[in-house]
Amino acid sequence: DVKxxxxxxxxxxxxxxxxxxxxxxxxxxxxxxxxxxxxxLGLRLIYFSYDVKMKEKGDIPEGxxxxxxxxxxxxxxxxxxxxxxxxxxxxxxxxxxxxxxxxFFGPGTRLTVL
Amino acid sequence: xxxxxxxxxxxxxxxxxxxxxxxxxxxxxxxxxxFWYKQPPSRQMILVIRQEAYKQQNATxxxxxxxxxxxxxxxxxxxxxxxxxxxxxxxxAYSRNNNxxRFGAGTRLTVKx
Numbered sequence: 001d002v003k004x005x006x007x008x009x010x011x012x013x014x015x016x017x018x019x020x021x022x023x024x025x026x027x028x029x030x031x032x033x034x035x036x037x038x039x040x041l042g043l044r045l046i047y048f049s050y051d052v053k054m055k056e057k058g059d060i061p062e063g064x065x066x067x068x069x070x071x072x073x074x075x076x077x078x079x080x081x082x083x084x085x086x087x088x089x090x091x092x093x094x095x096x097x098x099x100x101x102x103x104f105f106g107p108g109t110r111l112t113v114l
Numbered sequence: 115x116x117x118x119x120x121x122x123x124x125x126x127x128x129x130x131x132x133x134x135x136x137x138x139x140x141x142x143x144x145x146x147x148x149f150w151y152k153q154p155p156s157r158q159m160i161l162v163i164r165q166e167a168y169k170q171q172n173a174t175x176x177x178x179x180x181x182x183x184x185x186x187x188x189x190x191x192x193x194x195x196x197x198x199x200x201x202x203x204x205x206x207a208y209s210r211n212n213n214x215x216r217f218g219a220g221t222r223l224t225v226k227x
Contacts, residue, residue: 004158031212040123042205042217050213090159096212102149103215105159 003027004106006091012112019078021109023091030096032074033103034058034066037088049074050096081113118208120218127196128226134181135191135221137206144168148182148189149207149215152200159205165189193223201225 007022025032031050035043035058045058047066055066063085067075074093078085088110092103118139127133139148146167153159165173165182172180177197181190193200206218 033215040219042118042120042219044217045215048213056213094212101209101212102161102164105151107158 004091004093004104006089006106006109008109009107010110010112012114013078013081014114015082017078017081017113019081019111019113021076021078021089021091021111023074023076023093023106024072025074025091025093025104026072027093027095027104028071029093029104030071031094031101031103032068033092033094034064034074034076035090035092036060037090037108043090046076081111083113085111086113087111118206118216118218120204120206120221122221123219124222124224126224126226127193127200129196129198131196132192132194133196133223135193135204135206135223137189137191137218139187139189139206139208139216141187141208141210143210145210147209148180149209150178150180150189150191151205151207151217153203153205153220154199155202162204163191196225198225198227 004025033048034046049055049068065077091106094101094103148165150162177194203220209215
């Protein structure tokens with residue numbers, strides 16, 4: 001089974017702190033994604049990566065950055081956390097194919113910024 | 115941009131009964147994929163069913179089936195013989211390529227015993 005893990009299930013940070021959310025997948029997938037999930041808005045893509053050191057902005061990249069130094073690991077960074085970044089963050093991965101694929105999701109990190 | 119609309123924020127069903135969750139989408143493409151994902155409370159999101167737009171036959175996975183109406187851009191999920199374990203948030207999603215998946219706002223399904 002594909003396994004996608006995230007470093008924390010719950011996280012509480014203070015405004016202005018630098019926050020790191022880590023995601024690891026064990027299926028050698030090329031693609032990795034970071035989403036934000038908010039009630040009534042569904043999932044919105046923050047960033048994705050299709051290869052090591054490669055990244056592309058999604059729909060809501062402002063206030064976030066990412067890092068992919070190894071194929072299995074994709075990190076989301078909040079440079080200076082703000083209260084409007086309180087949300088559920090979901091990581092996902094998928095293999096690269098020419099057609100659209102199922103994405104495999106991690107358990108999520110519920111981040112609260114005070 | 116492609117959008118996905120789930121018009122039912124919440125639905126409930128009696129155990130063993132059938133329920134249908136609605137989803138519509140907007141696209142000018144002819145070739146794409148549609149998905150239903152399930153997110154149980156405090157658990158990981160998993161794929162329920164997938165439909166390829168070029169296939170006319172509706173996808174089926176055990177008690178889960180879809181009604182895919184391409185011209186109407188509609189993709190509903192039918193859950194038959196509902197079980198308590200079906201209680202979850204359900205997301206409809208559209209994807210055109212490998213890197214772009216669009217999700218609806220979700221429908222929270224409650225199953226009453």
